[in-house]
Amino acid sequence: MARFLVHRLFAAVLTIFVTTIAVSMLIHLVPGDPVQIMYAQSQGTTPEELDAVRERLGLDRPLVEQYISYLGRTLRGDLGVTIRGEQPVLELLLARLPNTLILAASALFIASIIGLSFGFVAAYKRGTWLDTTLMTTAILGVSMPHFWLGLILLFYFAVQLGWFPVAGSGFPNLVLPAMTLGLTNAAIIARLTRSSMIDIFDQDFVRTAHAKGLPKAVVLYRHALRAGLVPIVTMMGLQFTYMMGGAIVVENVFGWNGVGRMAIQAIFQRDYPLIQGFILMFAIVVVLVSIMMDVVYVLLDPRIRH
Amino acid sequence: MTDTILQTAPGKTSDTAEIVLSVQNLSTEFHSKKGIVRAVDGMSFDLRKREILAIVGESGSGKSVTSLSIMGLLPHPAGRIADGRVLFEGRDLGQLSDRDMRKIRGTGLAMIFQEPLTSLNPVLPIGRQMTEGIMQHLGLGLAEARERAIEMMRSVSIPAPEARLKDFPHQYSGGMLQRIMIAIAMSCDPRILIADEPTTALDVTIQAQILDLMRTLRDRTGASIVLITHDMGVVAELADRVIVMYCGRKVEEGLVEKVFHRPRHPYTLGLLGSLPILGQAGAVGDTELTEIPGVVPSLDALPPGCRFSERCGFATDRCRAEDPPFEEAAPGHFTACWHSDQLERAAR
Ligand SMILES: Nc1ncnc2c1ncn2[C@@H]1O[C@H](COP(=O)(O)OP(=O)(O)O)[C@@H](O)[C@H]1O
Ligand code: SF4
Ligand SMILES: [Mg+2]
Secondary structure, three states: OHHHHHHHHHHHHHHHHHHHHHHHHHHHHOOOOHHHHHOOOOOOOOHHHHHHHHHHHOOOOOHHHHHHHHHHHHHOOOOOEOOOOOOEHHHHHHHHHHHHHHHHHHHHHHHHHHHHHHHHHHHHOOOOHHHHHHHHHHHHHHHOOHHHHHHHHHHHHHHHOOOOOOOOOOHHHHHHHHHHHHHHHHHHHHHHHHHHHHHHHOOHHHHHHHHOOOOHHHHHHHHHHHHHHHHHHHHHHHHHHHHHHHHHHHHHHHOOOOHHHHHHHHHHOOOHHHHHHHHHHHHHHHHHHHHHHHHHHHHHOHHHHO | OHHHHHHHOOOOOOOOOOEEEEEEEEEEEEEEOOEEEEEEEEEEEEEEOOOEEEEEOOOOOOHHHHHHHHHOOOOOOOEEEEEEEEEEOOEEHHHOOHHHHHHHEOOOEEEEOOOHHHHOOOOOOHHHHHHHHHHHHHOOOHHHHHHHHHHHHHHOOOOOHHHHOOOOHHHOOHHHHHHHHHHHHHOOOOOEEEEEOOOOOOOHHHHHHHHHHHHHHHHHHOOEEEEEEOOHHHHHHHOOEEEEEEOOEEEEEEEHHHHHHOOOOHHHHHHOOOOOOOOOOOOOOOOOOOOOOOOOOOOOOOOOOOOOHHHOOOOOHHHHHOOOOOEEEEOOEEEOOOOHHHHHHHHO
């Protein structure tokens, strides 16, 4: 267990290290003069001001040197300042991150509740019309793009029915984006749950549980579901990171003030320090979640724990 | 004379003991895309109190399907009981509600399976898997159930049971796990234990210990045991009476001593390791054969007449045309063979 964790942590640090290299070089991937591109949209920037920015970003120094100084600053928690307004990137990101995490977590919650119950019932009733109906719904869900479902929900529940606000960042505003993100991912969880549970229902130990004369509910939940949960939970970790990605789209559809919305704005404004900070932070969140999932996985499956 | 002595020997059941389980003309079918196969075909037997009845036959003869049919645990929806009934203490199990059947499982009928490792839940501690049935059926609280579980583990000779409750199946050896399976099965004092090849997955020394354990449990609790095996050695070790199954049917039935002393079906002879090779019946020097030639025919391609005729060294044209009836060949000794008389002579 300890060795496993050390191994995972090492891999995590390596992942983030590689990300920092990619992020620091990002600015040079764009053809042309990065500083000019950054300020292309802002009228009235003088050549002297551009030179000052170049100086500050150190873009004329050798790449290795640039990277080392970037890494040094990053390690000290300095992600630079935005192009416009010159606000500290880290502060901006940290202020918005909770909103995105809340959105992704709520979506995962919705996805899990719906996905687990659909998948479980479909597996239990496999081969019946109920199974077919649930799984057809799931396929529709998987194939629906986030922005599309988002717009449908927005149009129907916010515009037509007026149940939820169209944009904003309070709790009522959370419902529609979380549903959008949750429903499309619920479908993936439902399909995985179904196949995992069908596999489990045929296992010898489920038959043993029936042979003991336990009530059906106990057999299904304590024995079957628990054992089937291991691969499903692993999947959920991946789902969470997908949702962070999906959040970028959904936040923009619903005007939800998370880092995703900020990232899109940063891209439109060519705000490189902010984009770099966003990518790095995203990588860190993904890595942390995957470590957490590994730990949960180990806790759920005693065969790995020992 | 020997028969009377055997029947009244200590630990042996008598012919007059109460019948606890009666399987009557049981037929079980499996439905698949290829069609319907009848894995058990008209199986009947009675099990008496304290009796150990062995059901023996090669792999695929329908032993597991018979036991799962009795327990009501056939794979759903592929398998179903097509005909016949199972009476447990006089109650027709097929007529019971799912709920009532669950009350009988564990307390009336308990079962242990061939593969202890896959038959226990890998993600639940052994203690939980032991106590859950006890709490369910005996109405005990967790602490008392734990006590009972420890007591049961001790009775099957698990060292330091208190410390092992929290362990998971993969932390036990195969032999220890099969003991756990037995302890679980016996924990609610079932009247009948169905043991489906309980020692097949274990090595020989452990096998003997497990069989010994089952006998002890029978003697102590008075439970009856249906012992399923493909090993005649196991039958000799433990059983009072034996049923030999082939292709879903009984081919021979009788007290173990009688069947071993004078088998009346060529298949039984084969299982005992002395069947003459096909076409060389009676040839000298062929008695060391331990394998029956050929393979169990597929259930959808059974030969006409006697189902064993393709592999039988005694087969005649009649065998290949007519199905032999299952009849009493000697008092209390039944067989389904046209030539069981000749077999007697050949075996001499
Ligand atoms: N789940 C199943 N689906 C289809 N056929 C089955 C299934 N289980 C058993 N059978 C059929 O029943 C026959 C007897 O199986 P089984 O009772 O397991 O044999 P045994 O326990 O004597 O080795 C098999 O050969 C197979 O044809
Ligand atoms: S009936 Fe014929 S073929 Fe069948 S077991 Fe007897 S001798 Fe062999
Ligand atoms: Mg079997």
